[in-house]
Amino acid sequence: MDHIPRLSEVLYVGMCREIGTPTEVAIRRDVMNMKEMIEKPVYNHKGIAVMMSGSHREGFRLSSSDRDIMLWVCDYKLITDISQSRFYNTSKHNIVLMEDSDTPPGFVKLRLLTPVRNEHMMSRLVLLDGGAYLSSLLWREQYFQVRIKRVPNPENFRIHGPCSSNFCGPIEVDIAYCLATFPWPKLLGGWIERCQRHTWPPVSVLEKILKNECHCMPIGSKVDVTPNELEWRLSFSQAEKQLVCTMNHAQFLCYGLLKIFLKEVINCEEDELLCSYYMKTTMFWMMQLGQVRWCPNNLLDCFWKCFKYLLHCVYRGVFPNFFIPQNNMFMNKIVDDSRESLLQQLYQYYRMGVSCLLLSPTLRSILEPAFSSPSFVLSPAEGEFISIANLDICGIREFNCLSFPAQHIWESYLYLKSINILSQLSNSPHQLLTLQNCTAQTLVRSAFIMTNSASYCTHKKIYNLDTKICGMLKMAARLGSVSYLLYLALYYYRTRRYDKAVRFSNLTKRKLLDDFIIYQYIFDKQRYNETVGNLSLFRRMGLAWVYDVYLFYNIPCIEELFLEQNVSQQNRRSGQHLPPFVIVEMLSVLSHYRLGNRSQCLQSLTDLQTLLLYDDGRYVPLYTRDLSWQILGICQHVVGDLHGALRSYEESLKQKPFQRIKEATYFRTECVKQQLQRNVYM
Missing domain, CATH: 1.10.1410.40 (Poly(a)-polymerase, middle domain)
Incomplete structure (x- = not known):
């Protein structure tokens, strides 16, 4: 043909x-670029650097688009000439010389020039001809052993080339623990000359590439049957990312x-x-x-x-x-x-x-x-x-994957400081929205971290802290999507202000009932375009975008779910996703019960049960159903419907265990059974 x-x-x-489309690809890249810039100071403070690579980072969203993450420690400084060692403080940095005289093209050996500082470093070295060389095999296996202790499903964890490979749901995630080298190795001189001769990539792109690092991956050449453990493969992922963007x-x-x-x-x-x-x-x-x-x-x-x-x-x-x-x-x-x-x-x-x-x-x-x-x-x-609706779906998919896991106040401070600096720059609308998303996430996490430290304060300090926390959560609700109002309602319930918890959960429920709301990418596109299509991107997010409520790892949010959070954490989950429609009804049931409003409590309980019984996945996604049925059981247990609670816990066990809370469900089931037995003998 x-x-x-x-x-x-x-x-x-x-x-x-x-x-x-070009616009969709630009949105994906803008969001990921901004995420990397926000996180950079936090990672640097920990002494590491992180970079996304691979097809997902390039802007593809195919089902086969894997996620590649490169991670390197900043105290290893790779040089191409011994004279470059004078630029580094040898008391703080490990100086490593790249040698390529007896290696295949594209591979180097790494000789440590500074003294060995500890046994951990010694375990990565191989002594050869009077020099100490970093072993790519030992380096890779050491980080593999560290990583396997943290992943949620270690049975699927494996070494894949230079990477530790695992699955996050259906998506394969490869993490490479590598080393960065700057300036570029001398053997790249021919590539630079070729680029200048062919005028591609453009000079501005070439200069930008040369200002960044290239990397050494812990994998040797396969000239023999097995890779040489002293060889490291040169990687140009950072340059490749720039080239794809051109x-x-x-x-x-x-x-x-x-x-x-x-x-x-x-x-x-x-x-x-x-x-x-x-x-x-x-x-x-x-x-x-x-x-x-x-x-x-x-x-x-x-x-x-x-x-x-x-x-x-x-x-x-x-x-x-x-x-x-x-x-x-x-x-x-x-x-x-x-x-x-x-x-x-x-x-x-x-x-x-x-x-x-x-x-x-x-x-x-x-x-x-x-x-x-x-x-x-x-x-x-x-x-x-x-259309605006389809464009916003693209943005929502990207923001839905954003996570800024601050576990300590100092991390939150670094995130907010980074956001403040980046907000001064010239940013695209979706980059600005990324900054807002990160700000809202960080404020919520900080608020609940501070909440859990309040028990150690005096009454005056608790009052001042409460004022700050409320201000932070209200600011997060203004900056974030519709769901962020629920964090404020959760805080009011946590601090026993049940009337305010009811008020904000009801306010959120009214917003969730609007027919232009986007949740799980299901919505009326025509109605959305007509109602909010002419508003700014920021206003569209605040009025129509709905995300799951996320219970953070190691940061308790609501007492009734402490057990589920602990069990989920022990099973190596970083957090729990909850549908906002379930959280609204849960807060309404529990708050009305605490206030003594029995009729409203039972009505909300009926609404929650109806939601779970008849939902087709529109309001309670499959990956949340185990925890959602558990929540119904908890609410029934609290109000005294023990038989209903038992049925709900049993239904939770029938669901796919996405949230990894089965041990909590078994425990609650036994508690209900024991209580029913006591009632029989009374």
């Missing part, structure tokens, strides 16, 4: 809908096209010999060589030229690393029979032409209408247009 601009434009529109949208979609084709076609038939990093490297080479016209009506040709480059590399058995071309990334990975098998598979697609894209279910659904009807036309502008 020859290249047809009409088909390219149809594919461009379909890929915009599948991967994201892509225009046609280039970004072509990159996504390659990733989808890899997952749904190439790796579907054979063993997974190729990975998405090869697709990214292919894009970098094709962009630098400048032989492709990157635009919407040429998208099929863009894909085809990238595919032919990949096929050519497999044919030669050489896939050069973009930064160090001497590093053949196929070495000892795609060789002999595996290379021959892969070559035959790719050549089969080559003979099909670009119609091989139809082998992908995702791409076939996009292209079939254009094939079946020669008059089927879509303008690229149709793919890039997106």
Whole structure:
């Protein structure tokens, strides 16, 4: 099939809908950039640095988009020349010299130049030829043992290359404990000259890249059967992130096209010999060589030229690393029979032409209408247009993943200080909203941290502290989404001001009943656009966005759920998600009960039970149902309906244990049974 601009434009529109419009991708990157900037001072204070990498960080939200996290300690200073050691304080820093004289291209050895400070450091070293070298194997295994003690599901935890890999729900999370090097190694001089010669990336981007670090990953080359434990692989994830951000949208979609084709076609038939990093490297080479016209009506040709480059590399058995071309990334990975098998598979697609894209279910659904009807036309502008409602869904998905886990007041202080500095800069609307989200989260966490320290204060100090806490929670409610009012209601209930708890829970309930509310990405888009579509982004969030109420790790919020928080914490969960619709009814039941308003208490209890019995997932998501039924049981137990409480606890045990509270449920079930037995004998 020859290249047809009409088909390219149809594919461009379909890929915009599948991967994201330029605006959606920009929102994702803005939010993640701001999150990293907010967190940086907090991590630096702990002596570490953290960076997100991988396809999720680049702006993809495909089901296969994994989350890669790079973490490195700041007291290790890597140098490329001994003369650079004079820039560091040897009493505070561990100076490490990078050696590349006897290592394969793209790999280095790390020799410690400063004295060994403790046994922990000694356990990572291997002595060789009178020098002490950091072992990538020992380094990786040591951090693996530290990490496995903290993850919620250690049975799924494994070493994957240089990373510790685990699953957070359906999402794979890879964490690499690496080391950072600045300035860049001398062996990168050839890459810099090549970039300047081809004028890609642009000079401004190249200068920005060179101001940041590159990293050494704890994995050796596989020249032999097993990796060399003294070798560390050079990683350029920070530079790659910058390069992906320089892509225009046609280039970004072509990159996504390659990733989808890899997952749904190439790796579907054979063993997974190729990975998405090869697709990214292919894009970098094709962009630098400048032989492709990157635009919407040429998208099929863009894909085809990238595919032919990949096929050519497999044919030669050489896939050069973009930064160090001497590093053949196929070495000892795609060789002999595996290379021959892969070559035959790719050549089969080559003979099909670009119609091989139809082998992908995702791409076939996009292209079939254009094939079946020669008059089927879509303008690229149709793919890039997106309504306010859909745009806000994109933002909500990003903000829903934000977490700023301050466990101490000093961490909250650093977050707020960072926010204050960043707010002075020129920010996009979604970056400003990220700052507001972080401020609201930090104020709430700080308020409840301070609440739990109030028992050690005098009456006057408690009064002053209460005034501060109320002010902080009211400020959080003004800055955050609709759900943030419930934290104020929780605080009033915690401090036995039940009338105020009822008032704010009722106020929240009225807001939650508005027909334009967004919760769990389900809402009436037309009504939303008509009602709040003309308001500012900040006002839309305050009026229509609803998130789960989050009970923080190690920060008790409401006495009736202390047991669940403790059990969940022992089972290595960082916190608990609660639907706001359940929290509203829970607070209403408990507050009316404490106030002696029996009829209102029973009405709220009935409303809560009805909600759980008849909800289809719209108001009580699946991942909250175990704790939601538990809450109904607690409320029934408090008001004296022991048989109802027993049924609710049993129903909680039938749900998927997302919140990891089964031990708490068993304990409460036994308490109810014992109480029922005592009632029988009385």
